[in-house]
Amino acid sequence: MLKYIDEEMQAAKAFxxxxxxxxxxxxxxxxxxxxxxxxxxxGGLVIGLQLLPSGSALAFDPYPTGAEGMPHKTVSDPAVFxxxxxxxxxxxxxxxxxxxxxxxxxxxxxxxxxxxxxxDRVSVVQAPGDEPKYGNQDTDGSRSLRHFVQPARQVGxxxxxxxxxxxxxxxxxxLARVRARxxxxxxxxxxxxxxxxxxxxxxxxxxxxxxxxxxVPAFEELNFKTDxxxxxxxxxxxxxxxxxxxxTGKAVYGADVQRDGMKYAVVARPPxxxxxxxxxxASETLKVPGVLQVVELAGSIPPAKFAPxxxxxxxxxxxxxxxxxxxxxxxxxxxxxxGSFNTADYEAQMRATADRPGKVLRSQGDPETAFANAARxxxxxxxxxxxxxxxxxxxxxxxxxxxxxxxxxxxxxSPYGTRQDLAATLALEEEDVTVNVTLLGGGFGRxxxxxxxxxxxxxxxxxxxxIKLQWTREDDIRHGFxxxxxxxxxxxxxxxxxxxxxxxxxxxSPTIFSTFMPDPxxxxxxxxxxxxxxxxxxxxxxxxxxxxxMAHTRIGWFRSVSNVxxxxxxxxxxxxxADSLGRDPKDMLLxxxxxxRVIDPKAANMPEDLxxxxxxxxxxxxxxxxxxxxxxxxxxxxxxxxxxxxxEGMGIAVHRSFVSYVASVVRVQIDDDGTIRIPxxxxxxDCGYCINPERVHSQIEGAAVMGTTLAMYSGITYENGAVKxxxxxxxxxxxxxxYPERVHTHIVEHPFSVHATGVGEPGxxxxxxxxxxxxxxxxxxxxxxxPFGDKVV
Amino acid sequence: xxxxxxxxxxxxxxxDPEMPLLWYVRDVLGLTGSKYGCGSGLCGACTMHMxxxxxxxxxxxxxAADGQSVVTIEGLDPNGDHPAQKAWRDYNVxxxxxxxxxxIMQAASLLAQNSEPTDExxxxxxxxxxxxxxxxxxxxxxxxAAAVEQxxxxx
Ligand code: FES
Ligand code: FES
Numbered sequence: 009m010l011k012y013i014d015e016e017m018q019a020a021k022a023f024x025x026x027x028x029x030x031x032x033x034x035x036x037x038x039x040x041x042x043x044x045x046x047x048x049x050x051g052g053l054v055i056g057l058q059l060l061p062s063g064s065a066l067a068f069d070p071y072p073t074g075a076e077g078m079p080h081k082t083v084s085d086p087a088v089f090x091x092x093x094x095x096x097x098x099x100x101x102x103x104x105x106x107x108x109x110x111x112x113x114x115x116x117x118x119x120x121x122x123x124x125x126x127x128d129r130v131s132v133v134q135a136p137g138d139e140p141k142y143g144n145q146d147t148d149g150s151r152s153l154r155h156f157v158q159p160a161r162q163v164g165x166x167x168x169x170x171x172x173x174x175x176x177x178x179x180x181x182x183l184a185r186v187r188a189r190x191x192x193x194x195x196x197x198x199x200x201x202x203x204x205x206x207x208x209x210x211x212x213x214x215x216x217x218x219x220x221x222x223x224v225p226a227f228e229e230l231n232f233k234t235d236x237x238x239x240x241x242x243x244x245x246x247x248x249x250x251x252x253x254x255x256t257g258k259a260v261y262g263a264d265v266q267r268d269g270m271k272y273a274v275v276a277r278p279p280x281x282x283x284x285x286x287x288x289x290a291s292e293t294l295k296v297p298g299v300l301q302v303v304e305l306a307g308s309i310p311p312a313k314f315a316p317x318x319x320x321x322x323x324x325x326x327x328x329x330x331x332x333x334x335x336x337x338x339x340x341x342x343x344x345x346x347g348s349f350n351t352a353d354y355e356a357q358m359r360a361t362a363d364r365p366g367k368v369l370r371s372q373g374d375p376e377t378a379f380a381n382a383a384r385x386x387x388x389x390x391x392x393x394x395x396x397x398x399x400x401x402x403x404x405x406x407x408x409x410x411x412x413x414x415x416x417x418x419x420x421x422s423p424y425g426t427r428q429d430l431a432a433t434l435a436l437e438e439e440d441v442t443v444n445v446t447l448l449g450g451g452f453g454r455x456x457x458x459x460x461x462x463x464x465x466x467x468x469x470x471x472x473x474x475i476k477l478q479w480t481r482e483d484d485i486r487h488g489f490x491x492x493x494x495x496x497x498x499x500x501x502x503x504x505x506x507x508x509x510x511x512x513x514x515x516x517s518p519t520i521f522s523t524f525m526p527d528p529x530x531x532x533x534x535x536x537x538x539x540x541x542x543x544x545x546x547x548x549x550x551x552x553x554x555x556x557x558m559a560h561t562r563i564g565w566f567r568s569v570s571n572v573x574x575x576x577x578x579x580x581x582x583x584x585x586a587d588s589l590g591r592d593p594k595d596m597l598l599x600x601x602x603x604x605r606v607i608d609p610k611a612a613n614m615p616e617d618l619x620x621x622x623x624x625x626x627x628x629x630x631x632x633x634x635x636x637x638x639x640x641x642x643x644x645x646x647x648x649x650x651x652x653x654x655x656e657g658m659g660i661a662v663h664r665s666f667v668s669y670v671a672s673v674v675r676v677q678i679d680d681d682g683t684i685r686i687p688x689x690x691x692x693x694d695c696g697y698c699i700n701p702e703r704v705h706s707q708i709e710g711a712a713v714m715g716t717t718l719a720m721y722s723g724i725t726y727e728n729g730a731v732k733x734x735x736x737x738x739x740x741x742x743x744x745x746x747y748p749e750r751v752h753t754h755i756v757e758h759p760f761s762v763h764a765t766g767v768g769e770p771g772x773x774x775x776x777x778x779x780x781x782x783x784x785x786x787x788x789x790x791x792x793x794x795p796f797g798d799k800v801v
Numbered sequence: 802x803x804x805x806x807x808x809x810x811x812x813x814x815x816x817d818p819e820m821p822l823l824w825y826v827r828d829v830l831g832l833t834g835s836k837y838g839c840g841s842g843l844c845g846a847c848t849m850h851m852x853x854x855x856x857x858x859x860x861x862x863x864x865a866a867d868g869q870s871v872v873t874i875e876g877l878d879p880n881g882d883h884p885a886q887k888a889w890r891d892y893n894v895x896x897x898x899x900x901x902x903x904x905i906m907q908a909a910s911l912l913a914q915n916s917e918p919t920d921e922x923x924x925x926x927x928x929x930x931x932x933x934x935x936x937x938x939x940x941x942x943x944x945x946a947a948a949v950e951q952x953x954x955x956x
Binding site for chain 1: 816821824825828874875898924929932936937940
């Protein structure tokens with residue numbers, strides 16, 4: 009464990025009052041059981057959660073999660089996830105993709121913990137895309153641990169008890185006379201918890217064969233560990249399983265897969281989404297040494313889900329020859345329906361829309377009258393351009409079509425979805441398609457979309473050889489599935505007593521759904537549920553609205569999705585209101601959130617289709633007590649309110665997303681030339697029970713850097729339908745010179761009974777507004793348009 | 802004919818002399834530890850050492866490496882125990898890990914020239930290496946720790 013993490017963990021512990029109360033309050037057993045019943049969850053180990061028999065003394069009380077609403081739900085069959093060899097080595101299956109969040113380490117760690125395996129003797133095997141076998145594999149939405157910690161514990165407990173049963177049989181003693189501990193089963197001198205070990209033991213290796221032949225215990229027979237018995241969970245002492253391979257260059261990412269006879273391809277794609285090849289001359293291309301052939305790929309016009317954009321693939325003996333060959337292609341493109349799309353015009357259009365009344369999604373009190381009668385109205389517009397993920401590993405896939413079967417190796421977040429799309433695209437049966445998952449060199453949502461794998465497969469089929477299809481950085485930036493663009497209008501009505509009496513948040517933003525269906529023109533409930541309609545503010549009159557915006561680019565999930573623009577606007581605006589009233593921003597924030605309460609969505613008039621990240625609301629409610637607590641925690645750790653030298657300032661912001669609560673306090677220092685430096689950040693996160701604190705720290709540290717990047721740099725510009733930016737010189741990301749120098753992470757401590765919630769994404773949304781608020785505090789300059797650069801001018 | 806020594810082994814190449822060293826090493830030699838991130842010298846994912854100095858191999862044509870000695874992440878230390886590699890593990894630096902071979906090679910070239918780098922020297926030396934996951938805080942700390950370890954070894 010890193011020393012600084014250790015210190016921060018101890019410190020956060022000391023500042024976690026009342027957590028026990030809270031965990032009790034969150035349990036609502038009757039509604040949980042009803043929920044299970046309505047889902048028709050039945051017996052058998054292939055289902056993750058079952059009804060508890062009454063009076064069962066399990067150490068954890070299973071609870072329903074959104075996993076039950078995901079395709080193929082969860083699986084907890086030990087035979088699927090665990091193999092023990094006679095030498096005692098244990099292989100555990102990771103079925104979610106590893107893109108840097110650590111789930112490939114953390115889920116096997118949970119299994120190992122519950123099965124009393126020594127993690128040093130565990131190796132991790134990556135599952136191919138096969139959801140009927142493994143359960144849902146869509147690695148997105150900050151769901152891996154939230155949905156699979158329970159099934160992982162169940163697998164581990166079942167295996168431990170099978171090992172114990174095998175030992176008891178071998179010694180011919182009752183089960184109560186044996187106990188598993190540290191990769192072995194020990195014979196006890198008596199029965200019960202107080203019995204001591206006799207010294208006689210059977211190692212897991214010795215027991216492997218007979219144990220795996222034992223019947224799998226029924227769920228109600230499982231004895232789970234209590235929190236104090238965890239050896240790995242909650243400790244953060246297990247390094248990532250790939251750490252050694254990563255530091256020695258042995259880790260295998262998408263581009264590192266090699267196949268016999270493999271050829272290399274790059275694709276020239278239409279510059280405009282929905283465009284196509286009008287005419288093409290490849291004669292110079294084919295003269296480049298190493299170039300073998302060109303293949304024309306059919307295009308698609310949105311909504312086309314993840315279908316390739318089409319274009320010309322250049323196939324060669326190596327990547328370089330393919331890139332050179334592509335440079336020599338002469339292609340005339342037809343730009344299709346989006347050829348006149350311009351970012352500047354679109355921004356103006358969105359601003360105009362935000363200025364008009366929108367479609368009201370949620371209304372409380374009488375906002376129109378309250379605004380009409382206000383002593384004063386404060387208002388502001390905030391802007392976010394389209395952004396691309398720019399994950400460090402550009403898209404790449406290897407595919408081999410051979411004899412009516414397709415095998416792919418790819419860094420994908422959705423291995424099974426990829427398999428299904430490959431089968432559909434190539435008109436194959438699903439069983440004739442295999443998708444092997446490599447490590448992902450970052451994903452952030454881009455690798456949920458498998459267009460690049462489909463391209464590799466189509467080219468392989470045409471060429472008749474394994475193909476490594478590489479996107480260049482330019483391809484990656486120009487042909488993304490963008491984060492949405494938005495204009496957010498915020499308005500507050502203030503009365504004669506300087507009280508905020510009405511609040512309006514109107515969001516104008518093209519929807520992700522336009523990628524999948526005819527463009528509805530308005531943000532979907534999934535997007536508006538991300539920090540818009542679920543606003544926790546305690547203001548008597550409230551209007552939450554959306555305005556129309558038609559999509560002209562491919563829009564997709566980008567880490568934290570619509571939470572980013574919603575939080576940037578709402579949390580910046582709270583600080584603006586505070587300033588206009590001469591109030592402290594943190595006090596204003598807490599006052600607007602109002603008292604500790606679990607928000608009742610009905611009473612708050614939230615829409616019927618309120619999106620709660622797919623989670624059952626009763627189990628994962630919007631709890632303003634927890635929201636307030638992270639504000640207090642971050643503020644306290646940052647010494648909020650202390651006087652700062654000239655040119656320095658602190659800003660605060662908080663946001664609930666992916667059913668977690670995160671607050672950040674950012675301190676900035678503005679150099680004489682206006683350069684923004686970020687010497688210190690304090691982020692407090694309440695993610696329920698924290699399974700792997702060390703990786704939570706690293707996600708929060710990374711979220712601060714990504715937050716810095718999107719605040720200062722990220723913006724994609726379209727001119728006549730084509731993206732102008734192309735590489736890191738004009739689409740910069742934070743470097744070691746601009747990153748927050750010291751990010752302190754403070755994790756709210758909870759027992760396992762407080763459900764684990766998302767970690768990968770929730771750190772991002774509060775960062776940019778906290779930074780903008782800090783810059784305002786330091787300079788008096790309010791930055792409302794992203795990206796605002798790394799200098800205050 | 803181009804002759805390059807890579808990780809102590811001599812290789813000969815008579816293909817396109819303009820092919821960047823990165824693609825030669827990855828596609829022709831099959832050493833995949835060095836990564837492609839931008840192809841334009843902007844990100845550092847492809848960093849190798851050429852005659853002891855770190856270079857962006859995506860913009861070094863193989864002909865410029867003719868007669869030179871090149872070290873990739875695979876050849877940095879026979880057991881993967883260069884002080885930078887060890888420090889990277891001690892600090893659990895990586896998230897996705899994709900940039901880290903380049904980061905480690907860049908750090909190692911600093912340590913080779915300067916066994917007691919200041920914070921500013923570390924920042925300046927590492928500024929060409931992007932980590933989109935945002936591991937900079939740990940990278941900075943790991944380079945420092947590696948310098949201490951290296952100094953203690955040298956003493
Ligand atoms: S790939 Fe060489 S610097 Fe980016
Ligand atoms: S660890 Fe992912 S880019 Fe650096």
